[in-house]
């Protein structure tokens with residue numbers, strides 16, 4: 165299919181489906197449900213100061229974080245839209261301790277991992293946030309279907325609620341970006357076949373953690389500062405990774421002596437975004453192995469994560485391996 169700008173997401177999804185004559189259309193329906201739910205999230209974020217969606221709900225989630233109203237609203241809108249399709253077996257979300265098995269999903273062929281609102285500490289101060297999704301084939305009758313390596317993802321993507329609302333996703337044949345036209349209410353193909361630059365000049369590390377890092381990480385950051393790299397760090401992984409995809413460079417959330425396994429969650433942050441960066445020609449690693457080869461052991465497990473341009477990541481891995 166010639167990928168021409170201007171095609172809308174629903175048509176793009178269906179044309180992609182036609183490439184697989186045996187496709188049942190289930191995956192397409194799941195992607196379209198996610199698309200519809202994220203339009204609702206986007207519309208509420210765009211008027212957040214005017215409708216009652218800001219602030220906290222007064223509950224601590226399984227991550228030990230204070231839940232923002234929009235964390236919970238985004239989670240509920242996504243799960244409700246998905247559950248209505250009857251097309252998936254179970255969903256894991258940052259905001260739900262256990263996997264959720266929808267009523268009509270007993271024969272569902274897929275499982276879905278969600279970060280309903282990434283960067284939610286930023287939403288009250290009008291800084292970009294996002295939604296992340298990751299889809300696998302169901303391989304069991306319980307939540308062990310979620311413990312598959314990231315390489316087995318059938319699809320992964322995100323929506324960034326930034327200066328514009330963009331949906332970026334891949335089903336394993338490259339990465340395409342769609343911009344929401346609020347006037348029409350459709351995501352329109354605006355960034356066909358996204359390729360990450362081989363090398364960038366931007367590093368996205370939370371330098372306030374410098375003292376807590378291993379010597380290898382410190383050495384790498386010292387080297388790139390010497391080389392005149394710019395620091396850009398939004399503290400919404402979605403925004404930092406989206407910028408890295410388009411401009412190149414490296415995003416990192418290392419382990420440190422406080423966060424022994426890092427902060428970023430494997431199933432619904434590191435794996436989907438690592439899949440996209442890899443599909444766009446970059447590299448994603450936990451510092452020792454490719455992140456997409458890591459066998460998950462638990463639903464909310466955390467991991468050190470480094471991802472970005474091929475040459476930047478190769479330099480990072482060789483510097484930190486030597487140290």
Ligand code: AHG
Pocket residue numbers: 229258279281282283284285370399400401402417427
């Ligand atoms: P979430 O809002 O989904 O809990 O994720 C927040 C994550 C990620 O988006 C971001 O890169 C990281 O937290 C920022 O952590 P620090 O504020 O510790 O740098």
Ligand code: MN
Pocket residue numbers: 227229258284
């Ligand atoms: Mn959170």
Ligand code: MN
Pocket residue numbers: 279281282283401433
């Ligand atoms: Mn997140």
Ligand code: MN
Pocket residue numbers: 235258279280281282283284
């Ligand atoms: Mn989140």
